[in-house]
Amino acid sequence: MHRSRVYALLIDTPGPEAAAAASFWAAALGASAVPVPAEEQFTSLHGAIPGLVTAVQSIDDPNPRFHIDIETDDVEAETARLLALGATQVSRWLECRVLRAPGGHLLCVLPVHSTPAVFNAGARTWS
Amino acid sequence: MHRSRVYALLIDTPGPEAAAAASFWAAALGASAVPVPAEEQFTSLHGAIPGLVTAVQSIDDPNPRFHIDIETDDVEAETARLLALGATQVSRWLECRVLRAPGGHLLCVLPVHSTPAVFNAGARTWS
Numbered sequence: 001m002h003r004s005r006v007y008a009l010l011i012d013t014p015g016p017e018a019a020a021a022a023s024f025w026a027a028a029l030g031a032s033a034v035p036v037p038a039e040e041q042f043t044s045l046h047g048a049i050p051g052l053v054t055a056v057q058s059i060d061d062p063n064p065r066f067h068i069d070i071e072t073d074d075v076e077a078e079t080a081r082l083l084a085l086g087a088t089q090v091s092r093w094l095e096c097r098v099l100r101a102p103g104g105h106l107l108c109v110l111p112v113h114s115t116p117a118v119f120n121a122g123a124r125t126w127s
Numbered sequence: 128m129h130r131s132r133v134y135a136l137l138i139d140t141p142g143p144e145a146a147a148a149a150s151f152w153a154a155a156l157g158a159s160a161v162p163v164p165a166e167e168q169f170t171s172l173h174g175a176i177p178g179l180v181t182a183v184q185s186i187d188d189p190n191p192r193f194h195i196d197i198e199t200d201d202v203e204a205e206t207a208r209l210l211a212l213g214a215t216q217v218s219r220w221l222e223c224r225v226l227r228a229p230g231g232h233l234l235c236v237l238p239v240h241s242t243p244a245v246f247n248a249g250a251r252t253w254s
Contacts, residue, residue, distance in 0.1 A: 006156060006175070006176050009136065011230070011232060013230035013231070013232070014230065014231070017229060017230040017231065018230065020213065020229040020230060021228060021229050021230030021231075021232070023213075023229075024212050024213050024214065024228050024229045024230070025228065027212045028197075028208075028209055028212055028214075028228070028234075029133060030251040048133070049133050049178075049179065050178055050249060051176075051177055051178050051179075052176065052178075052179065056230070063190075063231075064230050064231030064232050065192065065193070066192070066193035066232065070155075081155075082155055085151050085154050085155055086147065086150075086151050087151065087155075101148060101151050101152065101155070102144060102147040102148050102150075102151045103138070103140035103141065103144040103145065103147060103148025103151070103183070103191050104140070104141070104144065104148075104190075104191030105138060105140070105148070105191050105193065107155075122177060124156075124157040
């Protein structure tokens with residue numbers, strides 16, 4: 001038995017346009033754009049969407065995309081669950097697994113990043 | 128003075144894969160997949176992300192993407208605000224304006240779809 005919840009929405013943006021995208025989305029959504037220390041590809045958009053971490057990620061790809069991060073207390077079990085539902089594994093990145101959903105969208109499975117209170121309040125339990 | 132808030136996250140999926148994508152995302156996020164009456168390109172994912180309407184949209188495009196819907200009490204003013212921030216207008220669809228953000232992502236501006244209570248609680252005011 002393990003748990004997971006949707007943690008974040010990442011606005012993946014081609015590198016040369018990432019700064020402009022971060023400025024736009026911050027202003028558009030009334031958020032503050034805050035660089036993430038030691039992870040310079042990310043600019044967090046604090047307060048953009050209630051309950052959902054939102055950030056612009058600079059990517060080495062000419063095609064803009066979004067992806068969803070799912071946080072879990074068991075990365076192995078959550079990845080296995082999503083693979084059984086039809087996702088395919090694309091890569092690993094640090095402790096994260098990058099998967100592609102049926103239909104072609106990317107999602108990442110990562111260890112719990114929220115506070116215990118936030119995770120416990122929103123997580124679903126899978127058996 | 129007008130108001131807006133992020134209303135929805137749309138998982139835009141190439142038509143032939145849209146049904147499989149809706150099934151996957153519903154199971155992955157613990158949501159129920161519900162076809163939207165009279166708008167058969169949409170399958171709503173009830174309960175997928177708290178506070179954010181989530182749906183799969185079948186699209187006539189081979190490239191999967193996401194887009195964000197912003198609801199507002201003044202579509203003209205909100206569109207003008209986002210254009211001034213650097214977005215470009217792509218098209219109109221019914222009462223909605225489809226814009227492209229700096230960085231290449233799509234967003235739609237549409238009239239308020241939430242209940243007054245939800246809109247009033249979450250909307251930001253722009254002057």
